[in-house]
Amino acid sequence: MQINKVAFIGKGGVGLLYGSMIAQALGDDAVEYVMDDARFERHADDALTVNGEPCALKSVRASEATPADLVILTVKTTGLDQALKTMEHIVGPNTLIASLCNGITSEQKIAERFGWEHTVLGICQGMDAVFLNGELTFTNAGEIRFGAAAGTEPATVTTIDELYTRCGVAHTVESDIAHRMWAKLMLNDGINQTCMAYGGTYGSATEPGSEQRRCFVSAMRETLAVANAEGIELTEADLTQMVHLIEGIDPAGMPSMAQDRIARRKTEVEEFAGTICRLAAKHDIQVPQNDWLYRRIRDIEKSW
Numbered sequence: 001m002q003i004n005k006v007a008f009i010g011k012g013g014v015g016l017l018y019g020s021m022i023a024q025a026l027g028d029d030a031v032e033y034v035m036d037d038a039r040f041e042r043h044a045d046d047a048l049t050v051n052g053e054p055c056a057l058k059s060v061r062a063s064e065a066t067p068a069d070l071v072i073l074t075v076k077t078t079g080l081d082q083a084l085k086t087m088e089h090i091v092g093p094n095t096l097i098a099s100l101c102n103g104i105t106s107e108q109k110i111a112e113r114f115g116w117e118h119t120v121l122g123i124c125q126g127m128d129a130v131f132l133n134g135e136l137t138f139t140n141a142g143e144i145r146f147g148a149a150a151g152t153e154p155a156t157v158t159t160i161d162e163l164y165t166r167c168g169v170a171h172t173v174e175s176d177i178a179h180r181m182w183a184k185l186m187l188n189d190g191i192n193q194t195c196m197a198y199g200g201t202y203g204s205a206t207e208p209g210s211e212q213r214r215c216f217v218s219a220m221r222e223t224l225a226v227a228n229a230e231g232i233e234l235t236e237a238d239l240t241q242m243v244h245l246i247e248g249i250d251p252a253g254m255p256s257m258a259q260d261r262i263a264r265r266k267t268e269v270e271e272f273a274g275t276i277c278r279l280a281a282k283h284d285i286q287v288p289q290n291d292w293l294y295r296r297i298r299d300i301e302k303s304w
């Protein structure tokens with residue numbers, strides 16, 4: 001099987017970034033953004049741009065959508081339950097499914113509804129995308145890391161691998177995708193939540209000796225302890241590599257959760273600190289930094 005039609009759920013930063021790359025390789029008709037009818041109406045007059053160019057990629061009402069060869073989920077995890085309902089319109093018996101959502105829970109929820117055979121585990125990382133007021137800008141498209149869950153059919157992985165290769169989407173098929181996803185969760189738990197809670201940037205969160213840096217690294221170290229208790233072998237070397245990665249990018253840039261603060265969008269705190277606090281309680285591990293971040297971020301959301 002070859003993938004010729006890709007449906008995205010989520011026409012925001014990540015969805016537009018990868019959708020525009022796939023459309024550039026396969027043509028605009030190969031990509032569509034499927035959304036519930038109410039959201040479709042709400043966004044009908046959007047004039048989106050990608051790096052300054054008008055985006056011509058089409059949106060489709062869920063009620064009029066037909067099954068795609070591949071569905072890529074690019075919503076914030078706050079929209080996941082509704083996205084799963086929309087997916088019922090576009091997941092047929094041969095449809096493959098990839099989630100690029102941050103966190104470690106979206107694929108499990110997808111598989112509970114649609115099964116593991118055609119679902120891969122994955123994340124995307126390394127992009128410098130900023131999506132505000134309908135304008136997506138990026139200089140670095142980052143990369144996708146994905147791999148099989150225990151129940152994923154091997155052909156699902158090879159078919160998606162072939163699509164990304166054909167479209168020039170940087171990607172790696174991981175033999176231990178759980179480790180990669182936890183490493184990404186560790187990073188998001190630290191950098192996304194710190195920049196959201198303090199209104200910070202990559203620069204302020206990595207400033208030597210600062211309160212923000214303490215928060216960033218402490219939250220990550222708590223995630224590391226929880227990961228280890230869950231049987232995932234994250235190490236201090238993984239943590240240090242992630243900190244250096246953030247130190248190496250544009251100090252004025254900010255993660256998606258800090259952009260949510262500016263746009264006053266509901267954040268993914270449940271997916272980050274929420275997950276860590278829940279699992280920490282299960283293993284009787286102390287996670288005060290995540291407890292504080294959870295409360296602080298919820299308070300900021302409530303103040304809007």
Ligand SMILES: NC(=O)C1=CN([C@@H]2O[C@H](COP(=O)(O)OP(=O)(O)OC[C@H]3O[C@@H](n4cnc5c(N)ncnc54)[C@H](OP(=O)(O)O)[C@@H]3O)[C@@H](O)[C@H]2O)C=CC1
Nearest residue numbers: 010011012013014035074075076079082083101102129256
């Ligand atoms: N931005 C980044 O640099 C990175 C983001 N990620 C992760 O990727 C995921 C997507 O993030 P990002 O692209 O930044 O998010 P955005 O907020 O930019 O975009 C999400 C889009 O999904 C739409 N949406 C929400 N719920 C639904 C639904 N049920 N059906 C259809 N569309 C829906 C939103 O529409 P509406 O506005 O109407 O709600 C919005 O257009 C997140 O999990 C994020 O953590 C990962 C790596 C980097």
Ligand SMILES: CC(C)(CO)C(=O)C(=O)O
Nearest residue numbers: 125126127191255256257
């Ligand atoms: C890694 C990072 C911080 C940017 O790619 C991200 O995942 C996000 O902004 O949500």
